[in-house]
Structure formats: structure tokens, C-alpha cells
Amino acid sequence: MATLVQVENLRKEFGNVCALAGVSFRVEAGEWIAIMGPSGSGKTTLINILGGLDMPTSGQAIVDAIDVGRLDESGLTRFRAQKIGFIFQQFHLVPYLTALENVMLAQYFHSSTDEKEAREALERVGLGDRVEHLPGKLSGGEQQRVAVARALINHPKLILADEPTGNLDEANEETVIQLFHELHREGHTILMVTHAPSIGRLADRRIAFAHGRLVEVPASLKTSL
């Protein structure tokens, strides 16, 4: 497999606070990586840098042969639109757009809209009958499935999911995790931040963080289900 993500001695400082203290690792294309660790350990900072939402203080974060730290603002915008599919804990859907329009919004920012393809994406996440619903009329699980459909619509190289099940009840968590399973089987590369060991164990590999550094993955997480 080819290396899709290469992180070399990555540092990120917010004033006097060091969020990432020289992190290095690689992710092969098609891998599902669980990024784990306590709050404030640097997981989300790493995801933000890999997704072009934040810039490293030093070191390299290379995604699909692009050094994210060297991109200017417009380059970062293109990078986010073309290479990355984001799934957030808070869903972050646009409240006045329907489920279908939320998916089409990502298409619009990428290139051009295709309603048929957007409908198919929603059908795929089991929301074929909810396409015209506003986010406020959908359950948390349904909103997160819309977010998954939105993340997938532009066929991104890398899916970055930050606590995607953190706001879901058990039933909805199961549905969303099932979707991640399917994405993984189809060959998508997934970096998922999670606190839940049960979800972490589903990934191919686990990367554990503490105080901005990679640490040894606890034994309890080493065995995949």
C-alpha cells in the first residue's frame, strides 16, 4: 500500500502551550486509524492540521504528497475541498439547508452540484426518505449520517472524523460505526479521533496521544475485535 499521510516531527504551539511536541507517524492508503488519548492531548489539533484547518508551528504534515504546512490560504481552501472529508462531533450542518442541500453544498464548494449523486449519497447512508428535511427535523444520528454523506460526496482521499459518535446514543452510534466499516471496506482512508475504546478497537491501528506526544498504545486497546 502507498503512504497517504506522512507526519514528521510535527509541532504545534499555541503561545506557551505545546499542543503537539514533535509527532511522527505514517498512514497507508485504505487504513482506518483510531487516534486516542485524553482531552487536551493534541488529537484534534493533529486532525485540524491534517485537514488544512490549522498550520503547524514546525515539522511536516504531508497528505497525498501535499505538504499542508506550505500551502497558502487559497491553497488550503482548495486542499480542504478536494482532498478531505470532515465529520465533526457536532455535525455542523447548515441549519437552513435541507439534508440534500447540505450534501450539495460540499459539491458546490468542490466544483459543481449534482443532485442525483447527492441523493444517492443520502440513500447510501439510509436517508433516502429524509432528503428534504432540515437538520432540525432530523435526529442526532440522522444528522451525523448526513454529515457522512457530505464528507463522502467529493470522493476525498482522507476522511477525518473528530469524535463522530460523541454526541450519539447507542443505537445511532452503532449505525454510524457500521457506515465507517463500510467505508473502510471500500478502501477509504479514515483517521478517527475517539475516546471510546470499543470504537478504537475497530480500527486497523491505534495511535495514542498524551501531552502532545505519541505514547505506547495501552494493552487494552491493542486487540482488534
Added chain:
Amino acid sequence: MFGRLVRESFVRNPRRKVLVAAALVVGMAVATSTLTIALEVGDRLAREFRSLGANLLVTPQADTLPIEIGGVDYRPVNEGAYLSETDLGKLKTIFWRHNILGFTPFLDVPATIQQSENSDPILAMIVGTWYAQNVSVPDGTSFKTGLSVTHPWWKVQGRWFHDDANECVIGSALAATMPGVTAGKVIYVTSRSPGDSAQGQPGTTQAIALKVVGIVSTDDAEDKALLVPLAIAQKLSGHPGQFRQLFVSALTKPADTFSERDPLKMTPTEYDRWFCSPYISSISFQIKTVLPGTDVRTIRRVADTEGRILSRVGTLLWIVTLAALGAAALAVAATSATTVLERRAEIGVMKALGATNSLIAGIFLAEQLLLAVAGGAIGFVVGAALARSLGASVFGTPASPRLILFPVILGIAAIVAFVGSLIPLRRASHFNPAPILRGE
């Protein structure tokens, strides 16, 4: 999708949209009313000023050398050459013919006046002029002009003479020296024309009986004179069809540095601009062109006063307009800043998904543009009504709405909305999506 984003964004939070629209309505209403009045005020005030008297004096060029002190012309006009009455219709053929509101020729003749054939003669000046004369214009039309247009403040007890009758109006000071002269009385005027010694023509004596029809108060030298139809003065002086002075009342725009420049030193473009502007200098130039051999002088006391007042009124209107637009822009800026802050999360999500700064700015600007169109249109209607009311109260007649201002007002509204949104939009473009998505 862009239209959908703008539409959805536009209909959300209607209270804030109403606030922006209201600010724009007020600003555009004030701008519409002041611009409408500004467009009319020049004409209106200039017409009002015309009651102050003529602003141009035309005399034969060969008359005298100029004697000007402090901008006031002190040249005597009672001697020298004459001008032809038949040329006067040409004044209504110049480029700014519609701005020539009126003109009145004058011919002064020294004469004696007797209350009866046997009474003692009194030496007085006879002033021949028009009260309301129809002048033939070369294009086949006619134009009524005379003292009724150029000297409306001259008050007469009784009535004015008919231009084609043997009638006269006596100056109030002169009437005071002739106790028996009242309206309806016939007086006898005698003059002696000088003749032409060079051609051996002797002078002749002319005597005419005139009916006094009114006593005029001018607060000027004419109070000591007898005003008669021009034709009678011409007959008394022996200069048929001629006159000595012409007072012209013309609508002009205030003089500025450009208007004072020498047209002979202008570039062709500057000359065209000057010629096609109703400056008193360009109208004078055009009058000289159709009345060759004349000297056209500005009656500076009148023109300068008009210019100063028009400039000040114009400046005042512009200040009010700019203040209203500035206030509207500030209101738009304050509301836009709040809107941008409220929609910070939405902007952060869009940026995370790959929306460019220009696209996000475009969504907000399109929304502001819609508000500008709505606010501008309503403001135009309100402003037109306001101008109508102001026109009626200030000038006596309502100011008619100027449709040409409609696109101008929409444009100004768009500019105000754009300027008011600039700082909030700049702020929005600098939003970093990462902390927004973290909920910070």
C-alpha cells in the same frame, strides 16, 4: 446553490434585515429628497432670483471704455451708439435660448413735459421700453418679454402702458413734482432730436400727447423719469427701431474657477464643456455671437449674490445628503457586524468544507445588495414624497419626482450597503474555522 444560499440567508433573521433596510430607507429617502431638490433648487432659486432683476446688460461695443470699480460697472450709457431692435429675436436662437427668461430694451430721451399746451415745461428723462412686447423669433415663433419679466418688482399704481398705445407711466418722484398729473390725464412731451451735422441734417422737434395710465415706483433713477413705449421714445429721439441698452434675465449656474477661464485658451473639450454649461460667461459669449458689435456685461452685484446663495444651498444639501448616507452606512455596518458574528459558526463550516473567502463575501454582499434594492426602492418613494412636500412648503409648488434618480439611488444604496459591509466582511474572511468548529 449560490441563489439558494442567498435566498435562505436573506429570509432568516428578518428583524435584523428590517433594521438594515430601515437604515437604508431613511438614508435613501433623505438622499432622494435632497437630490430632487438639489436638481430643482438651481432652477427654482434662479427663477426666484430673477425677481431681483436682470443679470446681463448689453450695450453697443463702441459706446464707452469700461470703468469698473469693485466689480461694479460705472460706465455711462446715455451717449454713443445704438442697437437694432429687429435683432432681439436672435437671443432666442442661442444654445441656451431656453435659459433666456426675458429681455428689455431701453432708450433714454431727454424731453420736456407739459401738463397742458400752455403750462410751464418741465425737463425730464423719457425712458422708452417694453412692458409686454411680442418679439418675433427667427424660427417663426414669438416670445413675449419686457419689464413684466425683467423688472417684476417695479410697482405701478394704475396700470402699465400698452406697448402700441400713446400711453405712459410716470415715475413717482417726477409725479410728485407735477401735482396735477394722475392716472387718466393727458400730458404733452416734446423733444428735439440732434440731427446729423456731418450729413447736413438739421435736428427736428417732436411733440406727442400721452395718456398717463399709472405711477411707477422703481427705487431707482426711473422714479424721476417718464416711462413710455419704446416706439414712442424712438420717435421722440429720431432713432426708429433702435435702442441703447438691453437688460437680459438669464438662468445661470453659479460661476466657478472653470467658468472664469478665457475660452480662447481652452482645449476643444474644455471649450465644449464650457459652451454647453449655462455659465453666465458662456451665455454672454453666445449673446455676443448673435448680437455682433455689442458688449455684454454681467451685472455682478446680482450674479455674485445668486452664485453665492446657490453655492451655499447646494453645499448644504450635499452635507445633509452625505450625513444621511454616512449614518445609513454606519447602521448597515453595525447590523452587518452583528450578523457576521451570529453566523460565525456557519461561516466556519463553509470554510472547512472548502468555501473561498470571495464566495462567502459574495453570499453576504448579495444579501446586502438585495436589501439595498429593497431599501433603495422604498427610500426613493418616501424621498420623492418628502421632496414633493418640501418643494411645496419652500417654493410654493411641489417638486416633481425625478425618475432618473431611481437608478442613481439604487446605486447609492448598493454603495452604502457595500461600504457598510466592508469591515464585517473583512472580519469574516479572517475567521479561522478550527476554533469555530471547536465551539470557541
